[in-house]
Amino acid sequence: MTTTDVxxxxxxxMGDGDGILELDPALVARDWLPPGRRxxxxxxxxxxxxxxxxxxxxxxxTTHADNEVGPPDEGISxxxxxxxxxxxxxxxxxxxxxxILGTAYAATHxxxxxxxxxxxxxxxxxxxxxxxxxxxxxxxxxSKDEAYYLPPGVDLGTHPETFLxxxxxxxxxxxxxxxxxxxxxxxxxxxxxxxxxYLQVAEEGFFVPSGVLHAPGTALTIELQEDSDxxxxxxxxxAGALISKDLLYKDVDxxxxxxxGEDAVLDWVDxxxxxxxxxxxxxxxxxxxxxxADGVTEAWILYGSTKFSGKRLIIAPGARYVARERGVFxxxxxxxRGTIGGTAVLGGxxxxxxxxxxxxxAVQPLEYVxxxxxxxxxxxxxxxxxxxxxPHVTEMGHA
Numbered sequence: 001m002t003t004t005d006v007x008x009x010x011x012x013x014m015g016d017g018d019g020i021l022e023l024d025p026a027l028v029a030r031d032w033l034p035p036g037r038r039x040x041x042x043x044x045x046x047x048x049x050x051x052x053x054x055x056x057x058x059x060x061x062t063t064h065a066d067n068e069v070g071p072p073d074e075g076i077s078x079x080x081x082x083x084x085x086x087x088x089x090x091x092x093x094x095x096x097x098x099x100i101l102g103t104a105y106a107a108t109h110x111x112x113x114x115x116x117x118x119x120x121x122x123x124x125x126x127x128x129x130x131x132x133x134x135x136x137x138x139x140x141x142x143s144k145d146e147a148y149y150l151p152p153g154v155d156l157g158t159h160p161e162t163f164l165x166x167x168x169x170x171x172x173x174x175x176x177x178x179x180x181x182x183x184x185x186x187x188x189x190x191x192x193x194x195x196x197x198y199l200q201v202a203e204e205g206f207f208v209p210s211g212v213l214h215a216p217g218t219a220l221t222i223e224l225q226e227d228s229d230x231x232x233x234x235x236x237x238x239a240g241a242l243i244s245k246d247l248l249y250k251d252v253d254x255x256x257x258x259x260x261g262e263d264a265v266l267d268w269v270d271x272x273x274x275x276x277x278x279x280x281x282x283x284x285x286x287x288x289x290x291x292x293a294d295g296v297t298e299a300w301i302l303y304g305s306t307k308f309s310g311k312r313l314i315i316a317p318g319a320r321y322v323a324r325e326r327g328v329f330x331x332x333x334x335x336x337r338g339t340i341g342g343t344a345v346l347g348g349x350x351x352x353x354x355x356x357x358x359x360x361x362a363v364q365p366l367e368y369v370x371x372x373x374x375x376x377x378x379x380x381x382x383x384x385x386x387x388x389x390x391p392h393v394t395e396m397g398h399a
Contacts, residue, residue: 001087006095009087014099016082019361020343023330023354024086026077028056028065028117032243036120036157038220040350059116059381060330060356062090066229066250075229079356089356101328102359109384114308115227116330116381120220123239124159127191127215128231131251131268136210136230138253146225147285147302148205148216149310149379151334157218160200163192164214164279170194171275176266179234183262186236186245198280205285207304207393211270222332224302224310224381232265287312288391295319300391301379309390313378315370325362327386331355332379337372347377 001009013021027039031052037043039057046054051070058065058075065075078086097106119125130136130144166175175194182191192215198206200219208214213234233247248265249257256264276282287299295316302310315321315338333345333353341361346352357366370376 001091003095006087006091007099009081009085010079010092010096010099013079013081013087014358017343018341019358020341021356021358022080022343023060023089023356024078024080025350025354026058026061026075027054028058028075029053029067029070030055030121031067031069032247033125033239034122036122036218036220038120038154039118040348055119055121057118057120057350059118059332059354060089060112061115061117061227062093062112063115063227063229077354080351100356100358102363105327105359105386111227112328113227113383114381115225115229116310116332117223117225118220118332119216119223121218122157124162124218125216126189126233126235126238126243127163127195127213128233128235128247129213129265129268130210130228130231132211132270135253135268136228136251138256139230139251141230141251142226142228143210144226144228144230145207145209145305145307146223147207147304147308147310149222149224149285149301149312150200150202150205150219151222152202153335154202154220156200156202157220159218161197162200162206162215162217163195163197164206164208164283165196165212165274165276166194166271167196168275168277171272173271175269175271175275176263179266179269180263182236183234183248183265186248187242189235189237191235196279203287203301205301206283207285208283209270209273209305211268212273213269222302222379224308226307232268282393285393296321298323302381303390304393306388306390307384309382309387311380311382313368313380315368315376315378317370317373317375319370321368322365323368324365325357325380325382325386327382328359328362329357329380329382329386331357331381334377334379336370336374336376338368338370338376340368340378341366345378
């Protein structure tokens with residue numbers, strides 16, 4: 001489609017939905033971990049051959065999944081049109097940014113600027129890190145701060161604990177020397193003995209900035225992050241299998257790698273942040289309720305950064321709620337049945353649970369109605385600078 005064609009199709013779609021766009025799921029495969037099989041797909045849909053297994057679902061995504069094998073649009077969400085056709089959300093944002101983002105926001109922001117996802121692995125994700133901005137830029141990428149929310153009512157898997165940061169003893173600078181040994185030998189998972197683990201608890205989560213090492217546990221996780229798919233693996237052995245060392249160097253500047261080898265990626269590690277003795281207090285997330293009345297509860301659940309924010313809305317059977325937001329957002333109907341601005345949603349039903357609300361509609365009153373017999377649970381996702389009033393994580397000690 002030409003830019004003109006995309007704009008025309010998008011205009012029709014926004015008219016049909018009164019500024020609310022229905023989205024098809026963006027399913028992403030990974031070949032380095034087994035799937036948890038909790039994404040609501042049919043059993044035979046998880047195995048996708050040489051691509052691996054469907055382990056993630058990206059929400060309202062304009063970010064390409066950085067996989068070696070897979071379709072060229074893997075990770076990209078699509079707008080579902082009234083006639084059954086699909087329109088790439090990436091193409092729509094590129095062709096008509098002001099229509100989706102609003103004029104003022106589009107003038108200062110390059111796209112939606114965030115990536116929401118559900119990830120679903122049967123084994124713990126290996127200990128890894130995302131590059132701070134100055135290192136990501138060396139290879140044409142973005143940094144990847146991220147936050148997690150663990151939804152209730154879902155099996156937590158076999159290892160529901162997350163390794164985060166390093167032990168405080170490594171704040172003295174010894175961590176670089178110790179970790180370099182593991183990266184060079186690349187034959188075990190013993191690097192984890194230098195990191196504390198935290199139990200994954202439903203309805204809670206963590207904020208993890210770039211430069212902080214982490215190995216998320218097996219709980220099904222809703223994640224909100226910067227719009228980037230970049231990392232370096234630090235753990236060689238995981239779930240009984242040796243990981244390709246290519247993932248250690250995946251986003252490392254080639255010149256630095258050639259000269260310094262494994263030592264180059266250790267520049268990414270923010271040692272004071274990783275070894276923070278108050279790591280839990282400074283990174284732990286729990287719902288911050290700001291509305292609770294008439295069968296409706298709304299809370300901040302993803303926060304700690306101006307780069308993104310997220311809310312959880314719970315509406316009791318028969319209840320209604322009207323709210324307006326500061327800008328474009330996408331949402332996932334996690335549980336229950338209802339309507340949002342007149343558009344029907346069905347939680348847990350892939351293909352009927354995901355919407356994008358464009359700026360001009362989002363800033364107007366939007367009605368949420370629970371039409372079912374159970375609570376309607378909605379997760380809202382926002383990009384950078386849309387919610388400057390989102391809470392900060394409580395800071396203690398050496399934050």
